[in-house]
Amino acid sequence: MISIESSxxxxxxxxxxxxxxxxxxxxxxxxxxxxxxxxxxxPSGAGKSTMLRILFCAERPTSGEVWVDGVTLSSLSNAQVPxxxxxxxxxxQDFKLLSNYTIFDNVALSLEVIGLGKKQAEQRVxxxxxxxxxxxxxxxxxxxxxxxxxxxxxxxRAVVNRPSIILADEPTGNLDLQRTEEVIMLMExxxxxxxxxxxxxxxxxxxxxxxxxxxxxxxxxxxI
Amino acid sequence: xTLAILCRRAFSDLRQNFxxxxxxxxxxxxxxxxxxxxxxxxFNLQHFVxxxxxxxxxxxxxxxDTPKDRIPSLYQKLTGLSEVEKVTYISSEEAFxxxxxxxxxxxxxxxxxxxRFLPPSFEIQVNRAMFQLKRIKQLAGEINKWPEVSKVxxxxxxxxxxxxxxxxxxxxxxxxxxxxxxxxxxxxxxxxKLTVYxxxxxxxxxxxxxxxxxxxxxxxxxxxxxxxLMGSSLALGVVFACFRxxxxxxxxxxxxxxxxxxxxxxxxxxxxIASSVLLCVLGTALAMRRSLRL
Ligand SMILES: Nc1ncnc2c1ncn2[C@@H]1O[C@H](COP(=O)(O)OP(=O)(O)OP(=O)(O)O)[C@@H](O)[C@H]1O
Ligand SMILES: [Mg+2]
Numbered sequence: 001m002i003s004i005e006s007s008x009x010x011x012x013x014x015x016x017x018x019x020x021x022x023x024x025x026x027x028x029x030x031x032x033x034x035x036x037x038x039x040x041x042x043p044s045g046a047g048k049s050t051m052l053r054i055l056f057c058a059e060r061p062t063s064g065e066v067w068v069d070g071v072t073l074s075s076l077s078n079a080q081v082p083x084x085x086x087x088x089x090x091x092x093q094d095f096k097l098l099s100n101y102t103i104f105d106n107v108a109l110s111l112e113v114i115g116l117g118k119k120q121a122e123q124r125v126x127x128x129x130x131x132x133x134x135x136x137x138x139x140x141x142x143x144x145x146x147x148x149x150x151x152x153x154x155x156x157r158a159v160v161n162r163p164s165i166i167l168a169d170e171p172t173g174n175l176d177l178q179r180t181e182e183v184i185m186l187m188e189x190x191x192x193x194x195x196x197x198x199x200x201x202x203x204x205x206x207x208x209x210x211x212x213x214x215x216x217x218x219x220x221x222x223x224i
Numbered sequence: 225x226t227l228a229i230l231c232r233r234a235f236s237d238l239r240q241n242f243x244x245x246x247x248x249x250x251x252x253x254x255x256x257x258x259x260x261x262x263x264x265x266x267f268n269l270q271h272f273v274x275x276x277x278x279x280x281x282x283x284x285x286x287x288x289d290t291p292k293d294r295i296p297s298l299y300q301k302l303t304g305l306s307e308v309e310k311v312t313y314i315s316s317e318e319a320f321x322x323x324x325x326x327x328x329x330x331x332x333x334x335x336x337x338x339x340r341f342l343p344p345s346f347e348i349q350v351n352r353a354m355f356q357l358k359r360i361k362q363l364a365g366e367i368n369k370w371p372e373v374s375k376v377x378x379x380x381x382x383x384x385x386x387x388x389x390x391x392x393x394x395x396x397x398x399x400x401x402x403x404x405x406x407x408x409x410x411x412x413x414x415x416x417k418l419t420v421y422x423x424x425x426x427x428x429x430x431x432x433x434x435x436x437x438x439x440x441x442x443x444x445x446x447x448x449x450x451x452x453l454m455g456s457s458l459a460l461g462v463v464f465a466c467f468r469x470x471x472x473x474x475x476x477x478x479x480x481x482x483x484x485x486x487x488x489x490x491x492x493x494x495x496x497i498a499s500s501v502l503l504c505v506l507g508t509a510l511a512m513r514r515s516l517r518l
Contacts, residue, residue, distance in 0.1 A: 114434065
């Protein structure tokens with residue numbers, strides 16, 4: 001049974017098509033509990049990123065209804081979208097770092113938008129960057145970093161404001177084994193502190209040995 | 225707190241995109257400059273025609289047989305008219321004296337001539353605030369009907385021509401100014417659009433991270449405000465400097481003395497600055513709308 005109370009994310013009969021011959025998925029029903037850590041997998045082009053984009057309102061579904069943290073997304077006005085996004089940390093597949101901002105400023109932006117002062121922000125940003133092993137590169141610009149380093153900046157920016165939902169879109173795509181481990185550990189830790197996590201990846205090895213739920217997208221449907 | 229963040233962002237933004245900001249400000253400045261020069265021209269033309277027309281005044285000639293004791297009551301009657309600022313009586317003798325003065329060395333030609341052969345007259349200065357060609361004409365017509373008056377003279381043809389000509393020039397200047405205004409508005413909004421579009425990716429990302437539209441737009445609007453203010457002030461400053469320069473030339477030159485050029489009335493100066501600020505701010509807000517959806 002689907003219940004709005006215990007679930008933090010709820011999709012009912014959701015479909016997304018860009019045109020009549022470009023249907024990403026249709027008839028998706030999905031429920032994710034508060035505090036859950038789920039993997040979202042499926043082949044390239046299955047619609048993982050699209051589904052995440054719908055959850056943080058970067059895209060509207062063609063039909064169906066989506067609830068996030070008790071909010072009906074279809075009733076959300078453009079002006080209300082930012083307030084929803086502050087509860088959601090998104091690690092973008094293509095990082096979406098600001099190339100004319102330093103690493104520090106990129107991460108600090110997440111705190112700035114919620115109105116945090118520079119002093120408070122500074123400490124948290126530095127802690128966060130230390131956590132992902134980039135303390136020495138705070139004044140660099142994104143293009144001066146390697147792909148893996150950029151990805152870790154993207155992770156730091158997504159989680160620095162302690163969001164209750166984390167949408168990670170291939171957050172380990174550019175990382176070596178050790179860094180991948182570290183990122184998974186970081187996610188586990190955030191999850192242990194109460195964050196709900198959706199981890200999109202097409203790398204089966206990441207969830208082979210876990211007890212976590214795995215949501216598989218295939219041919220526009222969910223396969224359990 | 226939020227205001228501090230906004231100011232800090234606006235400031236760091238200004239520093240980072242200094243070149244683009246400077247170019248936009250220069251574009252604003254140049255556009256306003258061209259428009260302001262035309263405005264200056266327009267007001268001076270109007271000023272000049274009004275002054276010139278008012279200075280011409282009327283001359284009322286009396287019939288030679290007008291008895292001397294009628295003069296005071298005629299004088300009273302003329303000064304009583306609301307359009308009239310000042311009346312001077314010129315007797316036949318005075319007129320003769322002027323003629324003599326005018327002829328200087330050749331005044332011998334007047335020898336033997338009766339000093340009263342010139343008719344007495346009233347010189348009338350028209351109230352400048354009241355000055356309107358139509359009313360002067362009417363006035364002249366009315367005075368002409370008085371029995372003692374033989375002729376009312378004023379530079380009618382002259383003024384007529386001047387008016388038609390200046391009306392034409394004024395229309396041309398006004399239309400050109402209006403076109404310039406549209407061009408300026410177009411150029412300014414497009415320059416702003418380009419600078420906003422160049423940073424659209426950045427704006428989209430900031431919005432994806434959870435920034436409200438005010439947070440994103442704030443710095444841009446502050447910058448637009450400054451651009452509009454500084455651009456137009458600079459332009460008006462240049463126009464004012466040129467105005468002062470012309471004034472200097474005018475003071476030294478015999479020929480130009482009395483042209484008395486005027487600056488754009490202050491209400492219009494304020495209006496130009498305000499419109500420039502409004503244009504920049506609105507242009508920015510409109511250009512940004514696109515990057516603030518979803
Ligand atoms: N803006 C768009 N316009 C048209 N089609 C789009 C758009 N965005 C995505 N699609 C289509 O939606 C489908 C799903 O894309 P999506 O990025 O969600 O896949 P994915 O599962 O994240 O793939 P990957 O593992 O490669 O990241 C693709 O086939 C793509 O062509
Ligand atoms: Mg993807």
